[in-house]
Amino acid sequence: MLSKAKICVLVSGGGTNLGALIAAEREGIIKSGTISLVISNRPDAYALTRAMEAGIPTAVFEKKKYSDALAFEADVMDKIDKEGIDLIVLAGFMNILSADFAPGQVSSVALAEAGVGLAVDDKVVALIADFAVELAVHGVILEQ
Secondary structure, three states, X not given: OOOOXXXXXXXXXXXXXXXXXXXXXXXXXXXXXXXXXXXXXOOOOHHHHHHHHOOOOEEEOOHHHOOOHHHHHHHHHHHHHHOOOOEEEEOOOOOOOOXXXXXXXXXXXXXXXXXXXXXXXXXXXXXXXXXXXXXXXXXXXXXX
């Protein structure tokens, strides 16, 4: 049996997208991945509380404390690499990342009335209504 993909969710605010992802995982909708880490660029982001309440480890990296964006990204990626993360989901992460940030690992999430959708490189890879999720890069299937 294949092991579940380890997912890191990057957040900046209240965490409604994160909450939907946590619920989808708990309800068995997301079966092939597990949220293993939540990272925020804001220490006061309520999304961190949501993660902690769900028992998910968190980390904070405040961009303003870095000399430049690349140093910030390097520290974030160092943490992600140390945790063995397979997929990075941007869920309301209000920071511009360089084109070189985690190539092939990043998805963005957007909520719609029907549920959660994931996208990779402008290609919609989720059917919003039924949470079918496929990571286009390297053909990794998280949920179908």
